[in-house]
Amino acid sequence: MSARGSALAALRGQIERIETSDAAHHHDRVALGHSGADSALKGGIARAAIHEVFCEGRYGTAATGFVTGLAGRVSARRPLLWVRQDFSEREAGALSMSGLAELGLDPRRLVMVRAADAEAALRTTADALACDALGAVVLEFWGETRQFDLVASRKLTLAAQASGATGLLLRMAANPSPSTAETRWLLRAAHSPPGALWSAWGAPSFDAELVRNRHGPVGRWIMEWKCDECQFSEPSAYPQPVAAAPAHRPHQAGFVGEQRKAG
Amino acid sequence: MSASSERQDNASNEPSIVVAKENNALVIHGLDEAASRLGLHIGLPLANARAMWPDIRVFDADVVADARTLDDIADWCDRFTPLVALDPPHGLFLDITGCAHLFGGEAALLQVLVRALARQGFAVSAAIAGTSVCARTLTRHASGTIVADGAEAEAIGALPVSMLDADEAITTGLRRAGLKTIGDVASREPHEITARFGARFSTLLRHALGQGDAPINPRKPLPDYIVEKRFAEPIATDTMIAMTLSRLADTLVTSMEKQGKGARRLEASFFRTDGAVRSIMVETGRPVTKSAIIDRLFRERLDALADPLDPGFGFDMVRLSASRTEIVVQEQRDLDSHVHDNDELAALIDRIAARIGGKRVVMHLPQDTHIPERAVLAVSAQHHLAAATQVEWPARTESEPPLRPLRLFERPEPIKVPFATVPDGPPHQFTWRRALHAVVRVEGPERIAMEWWRQDGKALTRDYFRVEDAEGLRFWIFRDGLYEGEVFDDEGKPMSPGWYVHGLFA
Known part of the structure; x- marks a missing residue:
């Protein structure tokens, strides 16, 4: 019994060594811009790895925004492949290129793959992750799926490690299952900062909980996405009171701009 | 060359006829040999036929299935020449110019074709002549005729005018005028024929006599490059098929390379021993010049087929053709990783498209409109990669939160x-x-x-x-x-x- 136990331990150690040596190979990380998250991630989100983002169905768009942000950070002006299922588009809406451009990403770099089912989507993702010309590959799933098991996850991880591309899995309306992902996030929508100026209204903000981190601690942060700088940041807190009712607000006149710069 | 065929689905030797509705009456549309020996003929009303032979077997005509069968036969005939034209309702034209020697001469080719079709249970009548109209006229008379160049008039001179397949009215008119054979008609002055029966008929007649030829209208455009491999022993295993395809890809690439071309659209056709033909097409975003890429694309495509390739008793011929090619511009391979990345991306897009379909891999172009749902156009990434990566998108307003939803x-x-x-x-x-x-x-x-x-x-x-x-x-x-x-x-x-x-x- 103990002999078997020690043999198992030895094998585990071997696997650990193989994995860490691979991981150490590409230990280049990209800072997110949010200091708390970056320190937990030891400098930023790892390239050449798989990261999972889970959320409840209604927070789908917030999670999409977060994944878009991650993809923008890690892809560094290289092409981005976005794989999604037909069903996901019906349920959560289609990824809008105008919206993507508004977040500060370049729609020219995005290739969209509309896979009919989960199997085709997974296969395409594995293919794409093996291509070193891509900066990041996003796989968008809606709902629980049997296809995405530990084996599939390991395949993706190995492909990503070999090529250097980063895999981002967006799992909407799904519960986490065992996987070989480097990090796992749980996403919720966050309010606009209280009492913000109009310029901060509706700035994409996320309540991101890091529930798994293979090489560091976990945590939970409110992050804001800076569309202009194309990075995350701490939420902006404005001391000013809420502005007046918006319905009859004058159209964006010059003085509003002045005020914003001052704020 | 022209061939016409009819399937005889007759297990017993009972005379049978196929009927179809014409002018509100059921008339004979097709009949077998036994029935024609009874004195029945195409066009006879069913009522008359029944009156003559009450216990004759009658089937309903299925025009759509007939057309489909003719199409299948045409597919099979692709093995003789890439130029196959339909001559509905049951004829085919094959342009065998320059192809006959591959089968051991015209007579051998004719024999192979007729025998293979007869084995499938078709009644075939085939003939080879210098013009398509002449060949068709000859098939109406007897199968197996081969007419040398220049001997057309002589060969068809004695045949009745009805075999020209002109309008009913013209045929009747010719008979009434006492012109019973094609030779009789040809002996008149052409302007007399034109004045009485129209220019179209006189053209038809000239073509039948071998004076000038109308081109046939092939079903498929002629591919730029074709390579094929025939097997004495049919192949059926996936390994053999894959090996054959990669060898064919090598040959194809070599011949394209000589002219500096690359393939944009490739088609692999698998000819089964029982006559069924399956064609599989892959398209690429930029001209392909490497056989390894062609090989891989076809492997992806074959893997992902919804109804897999069914070898049955084996394929006796595999053909690979490049139906669209482009001149390849050789790019300077420098240390610029951008060029490399673009090539890699295009290759990846081709592979994914081969697997799941070209329409499912898209990029986006901005449109000049305020209507949100029309502001972006999704286009095929294979065909618009260059355009979509270079297009200008409207700039976002700085220091504003997003104005459009994600x-x-x-x-x-x-x-x-x-x-x-x-x-x-x-x-x-x-x-x-x-x-x-x-x-x-x-x-x-x-x-x-x-x-x-x-x-x-x-x-x-x-x-x-x-x-x-x-x-x-x-x-x-x-x-x-x-x-x-x-x-x-x-x-x-x-x-x-x-x-x-x-x-x-x-």
């Missing part, structure tokens, strides 16, 4: 709004997908007028609001139509306009 519904989803600030205000709460959302923050309205200059029917102005609910979810909602200004009920009274969710912000 997720957009293809069809705006209706929401229930109990009350809103009139006339132009936002709602205070709304119900979407059975959940109530209390509006906490609002930005808007942003008024988007529909494009009246290209309207099909209704054109309602939309007022868009960006709203945030108590949970922090952000919606892009709009009121479809101005309040008390655009929406009316049947009696012309103003109605309150509907509200919709069009998208979601991150």
